[in-house]
Amino acid sequence: MQEFKLDKKYITLMKGALAVFIAFLAFGFALPFLTEGEQGNQYGTLFITLLCTVVFGFFSILTWQSLRRLPFADVAADDDGIWYIHIGKDKGLTSWEKIQKVKERAYMQRLDLLDYNSQELLRIEYQLLGFEVLRDLLNEKTSILNPEFNKTAFSKNPLYHLFYLVGVVGFSALGYYVGKGGNPLLGYGAMSVLVAFIIYEYLVTTTGIKIISNGVVVTYPFIKRNVPFSDIEDIFVVDEFHSGSRIPEVWIISKNAKKPFKLKNIGADSNVIYKVLLKTVTNGVRLD
DSSP states (O other): OEEEOBOHHHHHHHHHHHHHHHHHHHHHHHHHHHTTTSOSOHHHHHHHHHHHHHHHHHHHHHHHHHHHHGGGOOEEEOSSEEEETTTOHHHHOEEGGGOOEEEEETTTTEEEEEOTTOOEEEEEETTBTTHHHHHHHHHHHSOSOOGGGGOOEEEOOHHHHHHHHHHHHHHHHHHHHHHHTTOHIIIIIIHHHHHHHHHHHHHHSOOEEEEETTEEEEEOSSOEEEEEGGGEEEEEEEEEEETTEEEEEEEEEETTOSSOEEEOSSSSOHHHHHHHHHHHHHHTSOOO
């Protein structure tokens, strides 16, 4: 049996965040009284109060709810299945066969374990110590009957391309406007560097993958890379950490490529893409 318990540092961090949110919320409530009798924009003060109430009130409630749930997030697992530690195996066991789908909740920083009716069975917090081991165990033990595992192609949403197009056009126009307005260093110089960086990020980011008879085709905005099964040395689920958040992505290690092919947000959860690729590469054939 393996136990996976929540990192206590994360609970402390959440408590600190809650204190900060409540402080800003209190500041918003107190602001009208602090400025009482002073000449100024009363509408502006009321707007700030309303903004603090809505924004920091929302985050305070969300953080408080998370803090109430986190002490019960510890789980344990063995060959029979997985369960919450505070409930115990006898009453809380969820067998591996019952778990139909492992759904990533990136914004909530957790995995939802779902049954055949898409009903939630358990929640697996990203902040559990040994989370990577537990994720590998879930990928190994859970059902492979999910219809998503029959897909042979994954790609980014068309809005992804539109977002970059709007960014390039928008910042180019802003640079031209600022440069023409008398600040060429900021307008033509700095904005050109920013636009060049956006274009570079767009060009080097994978936009999809397709499984073919003898390998996989990794796509970029304007090029494709054919990777035969015989060239693939390994496949991993790797986490990129950004501002304390865990962002999973799939890496394909090829012996003929200097860098791994990184697959992130290409139309499916990383665990789905990982299991599809692993089974396909292991068998050396397409899933269909």
